Amino acid sequence: MNNSAASLPLMLKQLRLSEVRKHWESLAEKAIGESWTPQQYLAELCHIELANRDDKRLQRYLKEASLPSGKQLTHFDFAAIEGTSKVQITQLIDSPNWAKTGDNLLLFGASGIGKTHLASAIGYGLIEAGIRVKFSSASALVQHLQKAKQEFKLEDALIKLDKYAVLILDDIGYIRKTDHESGVLFELIAHRYERHSLIITSNQSFEDWDQLFDDTVMTVAAIDRLVHHAKIIQCKGESYRRKTLLKKSQ
Numbered sequence: 001m002n003n004s005a006a007s008l009p010l011m012l013k014q015l016r017l018s019e020v021r022k023h024w025e026s027l028a029e030k031a032i033g034e035s036w037t038p039q040q041y042l043a044e045l046c047h048i049e050l051a052n053r054d055d056k057r058l059q060r061y062l063k064e065a066s067l068p069s070g071k072q073l074t075h076f077d078f079a080a081i082e083g084t085s086k087v088q089i090t091q092l093i094d095s096p097n098w099a100k101t102g103d104n105l106l107l108f109g110a111s112g113i114g115k116t117h118l119a120s121a122i123g124y125g126l127i128e129a130g131i132r133v134k135f136s137s138a139s140a141l142v143q144h145l146q147k148a149k150q151e152f153k154l155e156d157a158l159i160k161l162d163k164y165a166v167l168i169l170d171d172i173g174y175i176r177k178t179d180h181e182s183g184v185l186f187e188l189i190a191h192r193y194e195r196h197s198l199i200i201t202s203n204q205s206f207e208d209w210d211q212l213f214d215d216t217v218m219t220v221a222a223i224d225r226l227v228h229h230a231k232i233i234q235c236k237g238e239s240y241r242r243k244t245l246l247k248k249s250q
Helices: 003-014 018-033 040-064 086-094 115-128 138-150 154-161 178-193 206-211 216-228 240-249
Strands: 103-110 134-137 166-170 195-204 230-234
Touching: 003 086, 003 240, 018 178, 040 115, 040 134, 086 115, 103 206, 103 216, 115 134, 115 195, 134 138, 134 206, 134 230, 138 154, 138 166, 138 178, 178 195, 206 216, 216 230
Parallel strands: 103 195, 103 230, 134 166, 166 195
Antiparallel strands: none
């Protein structure tokens, strides 16, 4: 081994090309045996490195997203609900430009019919497309933002959430109507308006959102910002939880 080859592992380590460092020798033997051109050899090394980085990024995005386990699209029973279809949800995943332009997705319907599952399935699909997603119950996130506001760090907390192109707020109807919680929820909606996407699930229609915000003006302003660039899905069907309970009792 000449001096250049001997120092190659160290240089690759400094360049943080871990997969190239791991495979360059074995792949070089294959390249010589199959008479590859230098360009073919280099291209294959780059492909291995990029594939590994993509996989690590996917695993990192999945971990930070905090999506509920088992809520992928393949596990959802579309025959049990009305108002959407596998084709529509698949299109939202396969054509995710809406999530890159700050459009919102609002999922309405009674409790237990699968809104959280659908939102999570879309989240999983977007992550596979390289889009960063964060899932949280609406009440937990609002409480987090309320605490940040009390510590005069609300703006920092909102900016920190900007790294997620899509923020999933699950069960927004469970937020308590108080001055503090209504205020930070509105500030979150206003902060992300036309910049980053929200996926919101709710068992309350817009006409009942006056129960979420402190006054009508704030309610109307929040709804206007959400629906300006939004896709709205109204789900109808029987509660999965109720059906499961009935099966167990039979």
